[in-house]
Amino acid sequence: MHTLRNSRVRAGLAASxxxxxxxxxxSCARDSETQDTAAAVSMKTDSSSAAPGDAKNQKTxxxxxxxxxxxxxxxxxxxxxxxxxxxxxxxxxDVRIGSHDGYDxxxxxxxxxxxxxxxxxxxxxxxxxxxxxxxxxxxxxxxSVDLRGIGYPFDFEKTDYPSGPVRPEKTSGVNExxxxxxxxxxxxxxxxxxxxxxxxxxxxxxxxTRLVIDFEAK
Numbered sequence: 001m002h003t004l005r006n007s008r009v010r011a012g013l014a015a016s017x018x019x020x021x022x023x024x025x026x027s028c029a030r031d032s033e034t035q036d037t038a039a040a041v042s043m044k045t046d047s048s049s050a051a052p053g054d055a056k057n058q059k060t061x062x063x064x065x066x067x068x069x070x071x072x073x074x075x076x077x078x079x080x081x082x083x084x085x086x087x088x089x090x091x092x093x094d095v096r097i098g099s100h101d102g103y104d105x106x107x108x109x110x111x112x113x114x115x116x117x118x119x120x121x122x123x124x125x126x127x128x129x130x131x132x133x134x135x136x137x138x139x140x141x142x143x144s145v146d147l148r149g150i151g152y153p154f155d156f157e158k159t160d161y162p163s164g165p166v167r168p169e170k171t172s173g174v175n176e177x178x179x180x181x182x183x184x185x186x187x188x189x190x191x192x193x194x195x196x197x198x199x200x201x202x203x204x205x206x207x208x209t210r211l212v213i214d215f216e217a218k
Contacts, residue, residue: 174193
């Protein structure tokens with residue numbers, strides 16, 4: 001995944017190289033756009049003084065898709081659950097949604113220490129923890145994603161974690177993803193699907209710490 005900061009650094013280096021070779025910046029820009037064809041929607045949180053939920057606090061940007069291969073094992077409709085590693089205390093840095101050949105992918109990226117736990121399952125009416133209120137998400141059926149081992153945003157000098165809503169443009173089965181808050185070490189997200197349940201696979205990756213959900217394409 002490219003960050004905005006890394007993209008700006010690379011753009012500056014590319015511009016300097018083009019000038020040194022006597023090429024036009026416009027020509028280099030066209031080449032760069034042609035090469036960056038694989039893109040995902042990313043939701044970011046600004047850690048400034050903006051209040052949680054403020055429209056200015058939510059960002060949407062392009063990012064290169066995570067290409068890490070999934071481990072072996074079958075896709076499934078059933079629930080997936082795993083405990084967090086001991087002493088885990090994690091922040092949610094980004095949530096990315098994109099499409100690969102044969103599957104859609106959602107990536108949760110973490111900061112902090114440890115390895116996240118999770119409980120993921122299809123639910124008719126996902127409810128917000130503590131309040132019990134229904135969580136509104138555009139799409140059906142709905143996949144509930146509980147991330148465990150999560151600290152509160154303010155412990156990581158953040159106003160909030162990424163919450164969206166984010167609607168990717170070219171995914172086969174994922175319609176929208178929204179966040180529903182953090183309470184007592186657990187953050188909630190809900191995935192709205194495009195009309196039918198899809199089998200999925202859940203796994204974690206390192207450097208950086210990530211939780212990945214791959215959905216089998218229709």
